[in-house]
Structures are given as structure tokens and as C-alpha cells.
Amino acid sequence: MINLDEFLKYLDSLGFSLGTGVPCSYFKDLLLAINEYNAILYVPATREDEAVGIACGFSLGEKKAFVIMQNSGFANIGDALTSLVQLYKVPLLIFISYRGLKDDGDLPEHSLMGKVTEDVLRAYKIPYWILMEDRWKAILEKALYKMTQTSLPVCLLVENGVLCK
Amino acid sequence: MKCSEVVSQLRDVLGGDEMIISSNGHISRAAYHFLPRPQLYLRGSMGLPMAVGLGLALAHQHKTIIVLTGDGNFLMGLGSVTTISYLSPPNLKIIILDNEAYATTGGQETVSTVIDYPSMIQGMSITAVKSIDPHKAPNNLNELLEQTIHESGLKILHIKIEKEIIPLDYIPWHPVRICLNFKKQHNINSKTEEKK
Numbered sequence: 001m002i003n004l005d006e007f008l009k010y011l012d013s014l015g016f017s018l019g020t021g022v023p024c025s026y027f028k029d030l031l032l033a034i035n036e037y038n039a040i041l042y043v044p045a046t047r048e049d050e051a052v053g054i055a056c057g058f059s060l061g062e063k064k065a066f067v068i069m070q071n072s073g074f075a076n077i078g079d080a081l082t083s084l085v086q087l088y089k090v091p092l093l094i095f096i097s098y099r100g101l102k103d104d105g106d107l108p109e110h111s112l113m114g115k116v117t118e119d120v121l122r123a124y125k126i127p128y129w130i131l132m133e134d135r136w137k138a139i140l141e142k143a144l145y146k147m148t149q150t151s152l153p154v155c156l157l158v159e160n161g162v163l164c165k
Numbered sequence: 166m167k168c169s170e171v172v173s174q175l176r177d178v179l180g181g182d183e184m185i186i187s188s189n190g191h192i193s194r195a196a197y198h199f200l201p202r203p204q205l206y207l208r209g210s211m212g213l214p215m216a217v218g219l220g221l222a223l224a225h226q227h228k229t230i231i232v233l234t235g236d237g238n239f240l241m242g243l244g245s246v247t248t249i250s251y252l253s254p255p256n257l258k259i260i261i262l263d264n265e266a267y268a269t270t271g272g273q274e275t276v277s278t279v280i281d282y283p284s285m286i287q288g289m290s291i292t293a294v295k296s297i298d299p300h301k302a303p304n305n306l307n308e309l310l311e312q313t314i315h316e317s318g319l320k321i322l323h324i325k326i327e328k329e330i331i332p333l334d335y336i337p338w339h340p341v342r343i344c345l346n347f348k349k350q351h352n353i354n355s356k357t358e359e360k361k
Contacts, residue, residue, distance in 0.1 A: 018223065041223070043252065045216075046244030053213035053245065057186075057220020060205070060344065062353050065220070083189075083209020084217070088340045 001165055002136050004033035010137060011066065012039045014144065016093070018058050019043070020051040021068035026097035030068075030163040048073035052080040056090050066093040071100065071117045071157075072110060081124055085153050092153040093144065098130070101159065121155055128155040133162050166299040167327050168192065168262050171306070172199045172233070175260070178310045183229045184221055184351060188214040188238040190269030192262060194333040196233055203346035206336050212241030215249060215259060222254040228351070229256050229314060236263040236277040246321075250289045253319045260313065261323045268330045282323040293318050298325040 007030075019034055020043040021027075034042045045051035048069040055065035069077070074096050085092050099107070100114015121128045127146050129139050140156070147154040172195040185204040187196035193206040205221075207214055218232035239246075239261050249257065265277040286294040295313070299306045306324070313322040338346065347353075 018220075043219075043223075043248065046248055049210075049213060050216045050242065050245045050248065053210065053216025053242075054220040054223075054248070056213075057217035057222075058224045060217075060221060060224075060348070060353075062348070063224045080210055080213060084207070084213060087209060088344045090344070 001029065002131075002133050002162060004030055004163070005037075007136065007163075008033055008037045008040060010140070012037070014064065016040060016064040016066055018055065018063065018065040019068065020045050020054045020065065021095075022048050022051060022070070022073050024068070024070040024097035024099070026070075026099070026158055026160050026162070026164050027068050027095070028164045048076040049080040052077050052085060052092070052094075055092055056080075056085050056088070059090050059092060060088075064091075064093070066095060068095045068097075070097045071113050074117065074120065075113065078124065081126070081153060086125075089151045090153070091147045091151050093147060094126075094153055094155045095131075095158055095163075096155055098157040098159045117157065126153055126155050128157055131156045131158050131162055136162075166303070166306075167329060167331060168264065168268070169195045169199055169331050169333070171262060171299070171324055171326055172196060174306060175233075175310055176200050178307065178314055180229070180315070183231050183314065184225065184347075185231045185233060186214050186218045186221065188232075188234045190235070191330050191333065192233055192235055192238075194336060197336045198333050203338075203343065203350050205347045206338075206343050208336070208340055208343075211238055213245075214238060215242045216245040218257055218259070219245065219249050219252065219254065222257040223252070225351075226254070226256060229258065230254075231314065232257070232259045234259065234261055235268070236261060236265060237267045237275045240275060240277065246286070246291070247289050249319065250291045253291075255318050257319050258313050259321045260310075261321065262326050263323060264326045264328045266328050268328065272328055286321055286323075291319060291321055294321040294323065296323040296325075300325070300327075
């Protein structure tokens with residue numbers, strides 16, 4: 001697991017002061033750490049597209065927000081991406097848990113989405129990276145450079161054990 | 166009273182520094198045509214104006230944020246009203262223009278008629294909610310708009326309006342321009358805000 005205190009301090013140092021989303025067990029420890037971390041407010045959203053809307057409104061103010069969700073919930077945000085975030089060119093950092101890989105073979109509700117997650121990201125023209133424990137800062141830097149340069153959303157796919165024990 | 170008439174009346178009570186988010190379709194067009202420009206005119210993202218308003222309210226706590234939404238949009242984004250109640254930003258005001266229809270797409274009916282808006286919203290622990298039918302009480306609208314916008318605290322105003330709409334031209338600005346104009350109007354500058 002990534003050192004969560006370092007991870008949050010890094011996001012904080014870049015100006016991220018709001019997180020919002022719908023949880024995943026892959027983000028369990030990250031969410032506990034955010035709640036302990038005073039400089040980042042976390043807003044529990046009722047739906048993933050709502051979280052995108054909140055983060056978008058917050059980021060329009062040129063502050064920075066990130067969104068977290070499961071890849072199942074990613075299937076809920078198509079319109080929020082295409083007719084809001086991408087249309088109005090709002091930079092946004094999205095963490096999506098990568099469920100439905102072989103470890104999740106016993107959970108059929110994630111299987112199909114696991115297989116098509118990267119296809120769907122490509123179809124929506126969202127640049128994405130897989131967050132790796134050993135190179136997380138370099139990967140995040142690359143994603144945030146792209147986000148700032150294009151003023152568009154970018155995504156980090158998060159496998160089990162990377163942001164949770 | 167028609168949508169555009171209520172929006173025109175809203176213009177008269179504005180202080181001038183508010184941030185207004187209008188919902189996609191006819192309401193954004195009415196906001197463009199009848200309110201001081203620029204505002205944040207949403208052109209898509211049905212159901213999300215309350216969420217966007219919440220994000221803006223959290224980022225700009227010194228500004229008054231007004232969300233103009235129809236009943237269809239409000240009902241699609243109902244979950245975000247509970248999130249708003251949970252955080253209760255005192256600078257956020259939601260105005261629901263309820264014509265019981267999807268007016269932009271041809272007036273198809275919504276399910277709004279079964280809802281008692283004040284009861285439902287009070288059930289979400291938002292107590293500052295008022296409902297008005299200007300057809301029945303035309304003189305009270307101005308006062309309620311004033312209260313909603315100028316008194317502190319999270320507030321929701323539900324207004325029954327006519328189904329019929331006055332046809333309005335599309336907003337000529339591309340969303341990227343809408344965003345840039347809105348930021349310029351409110352002196353939003355990434356460099357100054359990021360230093361905090």
C-alpha cells in the first residue's frame with residue numbers, strides 16, 4: 001500500500017482541498033486517512049455523477065478537487081463527463097478502483113465492467129494510468145501534467161492493495 | 166406566470182455579485198436573455214446543477230450562489246439535495262421553477278404533481294424552504310425572492326409556473342467561452358487562489 005499520509009500531503013501540496021465520491025473497499029484506508037487529514041474536505045456523494053458535478057463546481061473556482069469511485073460507478077458518469085467536464089474544459093482528477101480483475105473473479109457484478117473499463121475510458125477519450133505502489137508519484141505527476149496542459153479530466157485506475165491494506 | 170417572467174423578476178432583486186448556475190434547456194436560455202451576463206449557463210448535464218452549485222458554494226464561501234432549476238432537473242438530482250443538506254452551505258440558494266413538465270423537449274409531463282415540495286425538503290432537514298404559486302399570490306414573489314437571496318442560510322424556493330414557454334434563441338456562446346466569461350466576471354484567477 002502507498003504511504004497514505006505522503007499521498008495526501010502530495011495532493012495537498014498541489015492545491016487539492018476537496019475530495020468527493022462514492023466509496024469502494026479498495027479506497028477504505030484512503031478514506032479513513034482523508035477523514036483524519038484536516039486540509040482536505042471529503043464530501044460523500046449519493047451518486048458518482050453528483051460527485052463529478054460537485055468537483056466540477058469546486059474546480060471552476062480554480063481550486064482543485066478529486067473524485068473517487070468504483071469502475072461500476074464510472075458507468076454512471078458518462079453525461080457528466082461529456083456534457084459538463086469535457087465540454088466546459090474543467091481539469092479533474094478521477095480515481096477509479098479497478099475491480100473485476102482476476103482477484104475479483106468470485107464477484108460476478110464486477111466481471112464485465114472489469115473487462116471493459118479501459119475500453120470505456122478510451123471511448124470517452126479520458127487519458128488514464130494505472131496507479132502503481134512503487135512509482136505512484138511519477139505516475140500522478142504525469143497524469144496531473146496532462147490534466148493541467150489540456151484542462152480536461154484524467155483518470156487513475158487503482159487496483160486492490162494500492163490505496164488499502 | 167411564465168419561466169421568463171420569474172427570471173425577469175429575479176433580475177430586479179439581485180445584488181449584482183451573485184454567481185448564478187442555470188440548468189440545461191429553456192432555463193439557461195431564459196437566464197442568458199433576462200439576467201445580467203455572464204452567468205454559468207449549463208447546456209447539458211441534466212440533474213447536476215445542484216451538485217455544481219454545491220461545489221461552487223464550497224469554493225467561494227464569501228459569494229452567494231443561486232441555482233436555477235426546473236422540476237425535471239431537480240428530481241433527477243434529488244440525491245444531491247440530501248448532500249447539500251448534510252453540508253448546509255449558508256451561501257447556497259436553490260430556486261425551483263416547477264411547471265410539472267419537461268418544457269424544453271415539448272412539454273412532456275414530469276411526476277412533479279405528486280410532490281409536496283416543502284414537506285419533502287423539510288424531511289431532508291432543510292427547514293428554510295418556501296413554496297409559492299404566483300398565479301394565486303402574485304404580490305408575494307418579490308418578497309420571497311428577496312428573502313431567499315439576501316438572507317443568510319441555505320434556502321430553497323419552489324415556484325409553480327405555467328407550462329407554456331416563450332421561445333428563446335439558443336445561447337450563442339460555446340461552453341468554453343461561458344466558463345471563461347464567468348471566471349473573468351468573478352475575478353477567478355488560478356494563480357492567486359492556489360497560493361493559499
